[in-house]
Amino acid sequence: MIDHTGTVALITGGASGIGKAIAEALRARGAQVIIADRQADLARRVAASLGGLAIPGDLSDPAVPAALIDEAWAWKGGLDLVCANAGTGVRNLVLKEDFGAATERLFAVNMQAPIRIAQAYAARLANANKRGRLMITSSENALSLPAGVRRSRIGAYAASKHGVLILAEWLREELAGAIMDLHVLLPGAVYTPLVAAGVPDFDAAPKELGLIMPERCAEIALKGLDLGLFYIPTHAHIESDMRPRTEGVAASLKALGLT
Numbered sequence: 001m002i003d004h005t006g007t008v009a010l011i012t013g014g015a016s017g018i019g020k021a022i023a024e025a026l027r028a029r030g031a032q033v034i035i036a037d038r039q040a041d042l043a044r045r046v047a048a049s050l051g052g053l054a055i056p057g058d059l060s061d062p063a064v065p066a067a068l069i070d071e072a073w074a075w076k077g078g079l080d081l082v083c084a085n086a087g088t089g090v091r092n093l094v095l096k097e098d099f100g101a102a103t104e105r106l107f108a109v110n111m112q113a114p115i116r117i118a119q120a121y122a123a124r125l126a127n128a129n130k131r132g133r134l135m136i137t138s139s140e141n142a143l144s145l146p147a148g149v150r151r152s153r154i155g156a157y158a159a160s161k162h163g164v165l166i167l168a169e170w171l172r173e174e175l176a177g178a179i180m181d182l183h184v185l186l187p188g189a190v191y192t193p194l195v196a197a198g199v200p201d202f203d204a205a206p207k208e209l210g211l212i213m214p215e216r217c218a219e220i221a222l223k224g225l226d227l228g229l230f231y232i233p234t235h236a237h238i239e240s241d242m243r244p245r246t247e248g249v250a251a252s253l254k255a256l257g258l259t
Helices: 017-028 040-049 064-076 101-128 155-175 214-227 237-255
Strands: 008-012 032-037 053-056 081-084 132-137 180-186 231-233
Touching (some): 008 017, 008 064, 017 032, 017 081, 032 040, 053 064, 081 101, 101 132, 101 155, 101 180, 214 231
Parallel strands (some): 008 032, 032 053, 081 132, 180 231
């Protein structure tokens, strides 16, 4: 287990849900935490409870990620870990998706902001001749169409999470081990405020969701960091949910006479 005593960690979306649980887990390991969230008052309360710093901001604004890194870096003169965790969702049938303002914001927060954060963080690390660590929160929906959410109308959300996953994979290729360690958290169903809005009672949640609490997700996330994993999945069913795609491609290759 990594001792985070003295570690300075920035967590976006850190005022609630997975982000708050990660911040609390890091603080318990000795880290100094920075809570970034568009919920300004809540961010300040959470940061105060952890003896940390709050930086309010809306990551759908393209200028905010770089400014966030600058302010977080300035707090203690460096930044050892960034958890690009902030996310948002919309629900709509793909056939009715108009890609209006709500969906544009979805892609800005879920896909573009983590990469803008990575760019700004990499520049800071390079200029300071330091090494850092970045964990981007994607989703099980980046990898498949999970059985537990097939009637949830989250196609655009899944696309944004798939987008940030492939961008992170390309970023890993481009970095080739330089500047920072890179990780992608792939949560299944976690009882965040976003999920709780549709499932008010945790105990009444459909069993196929495999719903877990944010604290359990944070525990797995930090274990993934300890182990140096790039992919950090939180549920065993994620692997089986991926099989229809890989098996479908294999069957097509066979039918086409390409195997």
